[in-house]
Amino acid sequence: MRDTPLSNCERDFLLKAIQEKKRLDGRQTYDYRSIKISFGTDYGCCFVDLGKTRIMAQVSCELITPKENRPNEGLIFFNIELSPMASPAFEMGRQSELLVKLNRQLERCLRNSKCIDTESLCVVSGEKVWQIRVDVHLLNHDGNLMDAASIAAIAALCHFRRPDVGIQGEEVTVYSTEERDPIPLSIYHMPICVSFSFFQQGTYLLVDPCEREERVMDGLLMIAMNKHREICSIQSSGGIMLLKDQVLRCSKIASVKVSEITELINKALENDKKARKTGGKFGFAESLPQERITALKTDVSHVEMSDVKEKANEIVQRAEVPPQTVPSPVLTAPGTGQVGEGLENSWGLKEEEEEEEEDETVELKMELEEGHEEKGRGDVVVISDSDSEEEDVVILNQVTTK
Amino acid sequence: MALPTFRKQVSLSPSLSALDGKDLVVPGDVITSDTGFMRGHGTYMDEEKLTASVAGEVERVNKLVCVRPLRTRFNGEVGDVVVGRITEVQQKRWKVETNSRLDSVLLLSSVNLPGGELRRRSAEDELTMRDYLQEGDLISAEVQSVFSDGALSLHTRSLKYGKLGQGVLVQLSPSLIKRQKTHFHNLPCGASIILGNNGFVWLYPAPGQQDEEAGGYYTSLEPVSLSDREVISRLRNCLLALGAHKVLLYDTSVLYCYESSLPHQIKDILKPEVMEEIVMVTRQKLVEQEG
Numbered sequence: 021m022r023d024t025p026l027s028n029c030e031r032d033f034l035l036k037a038i039q040e041k042k043r044l045d046g047r048q049t050y051d052y053r054s055i056k057i058s059f060g061t062d063y064g065c066c067f068v069d070l071g072k073t074r075i076m077a078q079v080s081c082e083l084i085t086p087k088e089n090r091p092n093e094g095l096i097f098f099n100i101e102l103s104p105m106a107s108p109a110f111e112m113g114r115q116s117e118l119l120v121k122l123n124r125q126l127e128r129c130l131r132n133s134k135c136i137d138t139e140s141l142c143v144v145s146g147e148k149v150w151q152i153r154v155d156v157h158l159l160n161h162d163g164n165l166m167d168a169a170s171i172a173a174i175a176a177l178c179h180f181r182r183p184d185v186g187i188q189g190e191e192v193t194v195y196s197t198e199e200r201d202p203i204p205l206s207i208y209h210m211p212i213c214v215s216f217s218f219f220q221q222g223t224y225l226l227v228d229p230c231e232r233e234e235r236v237m238d239g240l241l242m243i244a245m246n247k248h249r250e251i252c253s254i255q256s257s258g259g260i261m262l263l264k265d266q267v268l269r270c271s272k273i274a275s276v277k278v279s280e281i282t283e284l285i286n287k288a289l290e291n292d293k294k295a296r297k298t299g300g301k302f303g304f305a306e307s308l309p310q311e312r313i314t315a316l317k318t319d320v321s322h323v324e325m326s327d328v329k330e331k332a333n334e335i336v337q338r339a340e341v342p343p344q345t346v347p348s349p350v351l352t353a354p355g356t357g358q359v360g361e362g363l364e365n366s367w368g369l370k371e372e373e374e375e376e377e378e379d380e381t382v383e384l385k386m387e388l389e390e391g392h393e394e395k396g397r398g399d400v401v402v403i404s405d406s407d408s409e410e411e412d413v414v415i416l417n418q419v420t421t422k
Numbered sequence: 423m424a425l426p427t428f429r430k431q432v433s434l435s436p437s438l439s440a441l442d443g444k445d446l447v448v449p450g451d452v453i454t455s456d457t458g459f460m461r462g463h464g465t466y467m468d469e470e471k472l473t474a475s476v477a478g479e480v481e482r483v484n485k486l487v488c489v490r491p492l493r494t495r496f497n498g499e500v501g502d503v504v505v506g507r508i509t510e511v512q513q514k515r516w517k518v519e520t521n522s523r524l525d526s527v528l529l530l531s532s533v534n535l536p537g538g539e540l541r542r543r544s545a546e547d548e549l550t551m552r553d554y555l556q557e558g559d560l561i562s563a564e565v566q567s568v569f570s571d572g573a574l575s576l577h578t579r580s581l582k583y584g585k586l587g588q589g590v591l592v593q594l595s596p597s598l599i600k601r602q603k604t605h606f607h608n609l610p611c612g613a614s615i616i617l618g619n620n621g622f623v624w625l626y627p628a629p630g631q632q633d634e635e636a637g638g639y640y641t642s643l644e645p646v647s648l649s650d651r652e653v654i655s656r657l658r659n660c661l662l663a664l665g666a667h668k669v670l671l672y673d674t675s676v677l678y679c680y681e682s683s684l685p686h687q688i689k690d691i692l693k694p695e696v697m698e699e700i701v702m703v704t705r706q707k708l709v710e711q712e713g
Contacts, residue, residue, distance in 0.1 A: 025509050025519055027591075028558040 061303035064180030072162035094141020133252035462488025496620035505618035532577035589626030
């Protein structure tokens with residue numbers, strides 16, 4: 021199904037806002053959305069939330085015969101799938117340009133950078149090697165798929181454990197997880213993709229574009245880097261002309277972001293390892309927060325606070341005197357006070373059944389009125405017994421509260 | 423904070439009694455295990471059992487069982503008023519997006535060209551199509567016919583239809599719009615509204631006297647006054663509140679919602695608790711008006 025088209029008004033609004041250095045969700049130019057990484061119960065399953073973009077990566081392995089020209093190296097196979105769950109524009113089984121682009125970029129980022137030691141995946145040279153398969157599923161599309169996919173893929177690879185293999189002469193035994201602990205993959209470094217979107221022919225730049233911003237952008241620059249400041253791959257799409265210092269600036273920003281994200285991934289892996297060791301609960305179901313029905317609950321939204329002081333002063337100066345909400349009690353007769361006009365009891369209680377409650381409410385009302393009267397008058401007056409129907413008598417000049 | 427006031431019981435009984443005849447299902451619900459029925463739209467066979475695949479009510483016509491979904495794309499009928507956006511300009515026709523499964527079609531012969539209605543469409547008209555309607559323009563039109571594949575054919579052969587000028591578009595679900603005799607209303611609060619059957623609602627400032635006769639493709643670009651804009655913003659937020667609480671939309675309900683939202687600030691209407699309060703008061707008034 022075709023995606024809903026972006027109207028001219030929305031496009032103009034977005035471009036104008038970008039010119040004024042404002043983004044739809046209130047982020048700064050170089051800010052990433054909040055990244056949440058969680059792992060499943062199986063080793064090698066990772067969920068990544070980049071704002072509302074949601075991606076799942078699953079790593080699995082199997083023994084196959086290696087390639088002829090590389091008999092002692094294992095194989096890694098990447099597969100990204102755009103599920104129709106993510107966006108109505110995606111159709112199952114349709115090879116779209118976006119899909120091909122994402123697959124190629126992920127392969128370049130992870131395979132060509134040699135971040136995984138493929139020689140350690142060899143079992144019997146020339147006969148049996150491990151093939152690691154990374155399946156990345158897109159669950160929700162809200163922009164910047166490449167970054168989220170690369171984070172999910174590398175986190176899943178770091179989390180994955182392959183079965184232990186024992187070789188005795190000619191025999192090869194693959195031990196199951198119960199027999200021997202599975203072994204993690206040997207990963208040299210973690211390449212992470214950072215996307216920069218350009219607007220107005222390269223004048224304005226945004227990091228981590230959301231879906232709306234992606235629709236109005238002129239071009240995209242993807243830099244894959246690791247935390248040792250080594251660039252693994254650069255790709256520029258959209259046909260924009262970029263200057264040398266622009267690309268250098270982007271790479272500097274990318275290195276900062278990559279180190280932050282790498283730390284995040286490491287922390288998530290640590291937490292997961294701790295949870296598994298201590299026997300605590302781990303997995304996808306636990307990572308979901310307890311959702312209670314709170315109609316008034318909203319997410320924390322960032323507010324721009326730069327000119328709050330001036331605005332606040334302005335508002336205070338221009339504000340009128342607030343109207344008196346509580347009218348002062350009217351003293352109709354000595355010993356009584358009345359606040360507000362006499363209204364009918366609006367609690368809607370039926371008289372036949374709930375007489376007692378009515379009495380109580382009437383008493384309550386009287387209490388309230390007298391309470392007001394006491395607060396209204398500062399005099400020291402003793403309420404005489406004859407007026408009130410209550411048992412307790414409150415004497416004002418004593419510091420007692422009812 | 424809202425203090426308790428005596429509210430007349432907005433009883434669900436009128437709707438409950440209507441529900442006696444209706445059968446609501448959710449995806450996965452077994453409709454029947456009887457194999458004698460033919461399955462229609464919204465159902466599938468799951469191990470000899472007829473199961474629903476969409477959330478809606480079950481309709482039974484003799485031996486045919488189908489489920490009509492509550493929230494779906496717009497399925498147009500002849501005579502529906504729609505508000506749509508031009509997505510493509512093709513040879514002798516425009517493609518209009520109307521929140522349905524397929525883009526609707528607006529033929530060049532179905533529009534009012536300036537210079538009289540009975541003019542024959544020349545080749546020159548084809549080349550200057552873009553001068554009348556471009557990609558991204560909003561139009562109001564009526565459904566003339568439905569093609570065999572389900573695509574709608576629209577026409578704007580009346581002065582009240584045509585390109586829409588300054589205003590606000592609110593996109594809601596088509597099942598929330600009540601079918602009425604007329605979908606163009608001039609609300610007494612100072613704005614006008616077009617309730618498209620496809621869920622697109624267009625709010626615009628009440629037209630002056632001279633604009634009534636122009637019609638068609640005259641869009642005034644005069645600046646709209648602040649008070650008009652405030653009314654339209656308030657109406658838009660009210661529509662969003664009604665849409666969030668699944669209240670049937672027609673001119674009376676929109677008006678009641680507007681009135682009950684007046685004590686609040688326009689931007690406060692978007693808060694969930696204020697939304698709830700306004701919609702409750704609106705429902706109250708609607709129930710009182712009925713009974």
